[in-house]
């Protein structure tokens with residue numbers, strides 16, 4: 001079973017992405033903050049993390065860097081899932097350490113295939 005951790009402070013975004021991936025038979029866990037994401041990643045060690053960027057307290061970038069700096073979670077790929085679509089954002093985020101860049105809003109008809117393609 002492939003486990004995906006979805007991180008987003010917007011609960012509607014979180015539920016939509018989780019529902020789509022559960023229908024595609026992924027094992028889904030969710031977190032609504034960077035701190036919760038780090039705790040769950042350490043405990044459950046998912047195969048892939050989908051990370052929102054704009055969150056209060058700890059941004060998705062900060063959470064990804066913390067995960068990569070943590071021996072228990074550093075090998076888990078972290079893809080960024082963001083509505084941020086400024087020119088240069090994708091290159092900047094990939095250079096920062098995200099394993100992939102996905103744009104919101106998600107397309108429910110394609111999302112599971114997009115995620116499957118990212119799995120190690």
Ligand SMILES: [Mg+2]
Pocket residue numbers: 008009010052053054055
């Ligand atoms: Mg957000």
